[in-house]
Amino acid sequence: MFVIAHHFIKEPEAFWASAQNALSSIPPHLKLHSVYPSSDLKTGTCVWEAPSAEEVQQLVDSILGTMSKNVCYEVNEEAAIGLPQKRMEEARS
Structure with missing residues (x-):
């Protein structure tokens, strides 16, 4: 699943x-696809x-x-636009 x-x-x-x-220390069962910092670096x-x-x-x-308040949630993949290609499922195939 994708998570924001x-x-x-x-x-x-x-x-x-x-x-x-x-x-370099992200566990192998998690994949970071994209990082989008704001121009002032106060949100991401x-x-x-x-x-x-x-x-x-x-x-x-x-x-x-x-250093931050973090809010994570599951993406509704059926309603989303522009999701990256899943990599974890490819690695298991």
């Missing part, structure tokens, strides 16, 4: 540095592929929770 993570960032410099450093939206929104929520809160 919205980040409302209190400490932009620390947040984006921590997010960049965490890229990410597109994940994951078994559940709760798993993404736990991950981003554990890494970034002191």
Whole structure:
């Protein structure tokens, strides 16, 4: 499933540095597809592929929770426009 993570960032410099450093330690069952920071770096939206929104929520809160409020939710794939191609299902095939 696809999951959106919205980040409302209190400490932009620390947040984006921590997010960049965490890229190499994303668990293999989660896939970060896209990152969309706002021009002022105070908000961001990410597109994940994951078994559940709760798993993404736990991950981003554990890494970034002191620097941002994070809101994660499952995408309604039937109503969505422009989703990336799923990669996790391809890897299992």
